[in-house]
Amino acid sequence: MIFDPVFTWFGWGFLVLALLTVCIIPAVRGDGPRWKWFARMGIVAVLALALARPGIPIKSSTEEYEAAADVYFLVDTTTSMAAEDYDGDKTRLEGVKKDMLELAEQLPGTRMSIISFASTASTVMPLTTDHTAFASAVDVLSPEMSLNSNGSSITEAGAELDKRMKSNQEDRPDNKSLVFYFGDGEQTSESPVDSWSSFASRIDSGAVFGYGTSQGGKMKESQPFGYGAGSGGGPGLGDPGDTGGTGDGDGSAGTDGEYILDGQGNPGISTIDETNLRQIANDLGVKYHHRDGGASMSSVYTAPKYDQALVKKDGRVTVDEYFWVPLLLVFAWIAVEMVFGVRELLRLRTIAPKPRGGRS
Numbered sequence: 001m002i003f004d005p006v007f008t009w010f011g012w013g014f015l016v017l018a019l020l021t022v023c024i025i026p027a028v029r030g031d032g033p034r035w036k037w038f039a040r041m042g043i044v045a046v047l048a049l050a051l052a053r054p055g056i057p058i059k060s061s062t063e064e065y066e067a068a069a070d071v072y073f074l075v076d077t078t079t080s081m082a083a084e085d086y087d088g089d090k091t092r093l094e095g096v097k098k099d100m101l102e103l104a105e106q107l108p109g110t111r112m113s114i115i116s117f118a119s120t121a122s123t124v125m126p127l128t129t130d131h132t133a134f135a136s137a138v139d140v141l142s143p144e145m146s147l148n149s150n151g152s153s154i155t156e157a158g159a160e161l162d163k164r165m166k167s168n169q170e171d172r173p174d175n176k177s178l179v180f181y182f183g184d185g186e187q188t189s190e191s192p193v194d195s196w197s198s199f200a201s202r203i204d205s206g207a208v209f210g211y212g213t214s215q216g217g218k219m220k221e222s223q224p225f226g227y228g229a230g231s232g233g234g235p236g237l238g239d240p241g242d243t244g245g246t247g248d249g250d251g252s253a254g255t256d257g258e259y260i261l262d263g264q265g266n267p268g269i270s271t272i273d274e275t276n277l278r279q280i281a282n283d284l285g286v287k288y289h290h291r292d293g294g295a296s297m298s299s300v301y302t303a304p305k306y307d308q309a310l311v312k313k314d315g316r317v318t319v320d321e322y323f324w325v326p327l328l329l330v331f332a333w334i335a336v337e338m339v340f341g342v343r344e345l346l347r348l349r350t351i352a353p354k355p356r357g358g359r360s
Contacts, residue, residue: 001054001055001056002054002055002056002057002319003052003053003054003055004052004053004055004319005051005052005053006051006053007051012048012051012052015051016044016047016048016051019044019047020041020044023037023040023041023044024037024041027041036340039333040333043329043330043333046326046329046330047326047327047330049326050323050324050325050326050327050330051323052323053321053323054321054322054323055319055320055321055322055323056319056320056322057317057318057319058317058318058319058320059317064129064310064311065109065308065309065310065311066109066110066111066129066308066309066310066311067107067108067109067110067306067307067308067309068172068174068175068176068306068307068309069107069110069111069175069176069177069178069204069304069306070110070111070113070127070165070168070169070172070175070176070177070178071107071110071111071112071113071178071179071180072113072115072161072164072165072177072178072179072180073100073103073112073113073114073115073180073182074115074117074157074161074179074180074181074182074183075096075100075114075115075116075117075124075141075182075183076096076116076117076118076154076182076183076184077093077116077117077118077141077142077143077144078117078118078119078143078144078152078184078186078188079118079143079144079145079146079219079222079260079270080092080143080184080186080188080212080219080270081093081096081143081183081184081211082143082219082220082221082222083184083212083216083217083218083219083269083270084217084218084219084220085212085213085215085216085217086211086212086217086291086292086293087292087293087294088293089217090293091143092184092211092212092217093141093142093143095211095291095292095293096141096182096209096211097138097139097141098293099182099209099291099297100138100180100182101135101138102296102297102298103180103297103301103303104131104134104135106297106298106301106302106303107178107303107306108131108308109129109306109308110129110178110306111127111128111129111168111175112125112127112128112129112131112134113125113126113127113128113164114134114137114138114141115157115160115161115164116141116157117152117156117157117160118143118144118152118156119144119152119156120156121156121157121158121159121160122160123160123164124137124141125137126164127164127168142222143219143222144222145221145222146219146221146222146260152186152187152188152189153187153189153191153193153194154183154185154186154187154193154276154277154280155193155194155196155280156189158194158196158199161179161199162198162199165177165199165202169202176204176205176304176306177202177203177204178203178204178205178206178303178304179199179203179206179284179286180206180207180208180209181206181207181208181209181277181280181281181284182209182211183209183210183211183277184210184211184212184270184272184273184277185210185212185272185273185274185275185276185277185280186212186270186271186272186273186276187273187276193276193279193280195283196280196283196284197283197284199283199284200283200284200285203284203285203286204304205286205303205304206284206286207281207286207287207288207289207300207301208277208278208280208281208284208286208287208288208289209288209289209290209291210272210274210277210288210289210290210291211272211291212270212271212272213271213272213292214271214272215271216269216270216271216272217269217270218259218260218267218268218269219259219260219268219270220258220259220260221258221259221260272290274288274290287301289301
């Protein structure tokens with residue numbers, strides 16, 4: 001049995017004490033039949049029990065179909081992913097989001113996770129079979145603000161991926177592991193590109209998808225409330241290691257209050273680096289695909305098919321509340337009090353003095 005009072009325990013105690021005082025004082029003074037006041041004290045105690053909200057915790061289990069596969073989506077969210085050179089003038093991240101959702105449709109029942117990386121890497125969404133939650137997490141992905149960028153490595157997510165894979169493979173050793181990388185390959189950190197060849201033996205399938213063009217695209221500054229204007233007109237505050245017109249996070253907003261500037265005060269241009277992306281694909285032992293919006297995801301990658309089994313999942317705790325049981329007694333007593341009130345009113349009317357008639 002557990003209790004979860006409507007108010008805090010302090011508020012609950014104060015209210016109960018106040019109601020008991022209202023009953024005790026008239027009982028001591030002898031105002032009316034004492035048995036009624038003692039009965040009212042009992043009802044206050046019953047009401048106190050109801051307001052404490054007694055309940056019994058119940059641990060329930062659910063069953064759902066699940067495929068024996070864990071899918072990791074590694075997403076580049078550096079400033080350069082705001083470059084407008086995908087399928088015309090759309091941003092690269094728009095293309096990534098579209099492809100992630102299409103790819104998820106090929107993987108029903110799998111557990112999915114999103115790891116984003118820019119200056120640092122973090123797990124945006126841990127493994128889950130809730131594909132609706134996955135779609136919501138994809139929707140809120142946004143590029144890093146250039147002012148927050150200190151240089152980025154395209155293999156920044158390696159340590160986070162390694163940690164998650166080891167933990168999840170201990171939990172589900174029979175599950176297959178799929179890794180999908182989404183980025184533009186632009187390395188702005190002074191450190192060299194790390195080798196991911198150690199992951200190859202632990203990955204059963206996956207792919208590397210590249211976004212952007214060799215001509216490059218301009219980038220709008222990402223603001224907390226969407227794209228917006230920053231301070232323009234001067235040289236930008238870019239990543240260390242950015243040179244010329246390329247790079248993540250090069251500058252503040254442009255002269256028109258929209259585009260990021262490079263070190264010379266011109267709109268910064270970010271270009272794709274397919275050499276780096278092919279190196280990652282080679283290390284992982286998967287294929288590289290350039291994505292420009294001209295073909296559907298299913299035309300370049302076909303996900304393996306995994307049988308789904310009914311899995312029992314324990315741990316969800318619900319509470320059956322029983323506050324309504326003592327409330328029934330409280331409402332019943334209220335009805336009794338109403339009867340007492342009506343009887344007393346009728347009694348007072350019968351003994352009320354009749355008005356005297358006037359003289360003729």
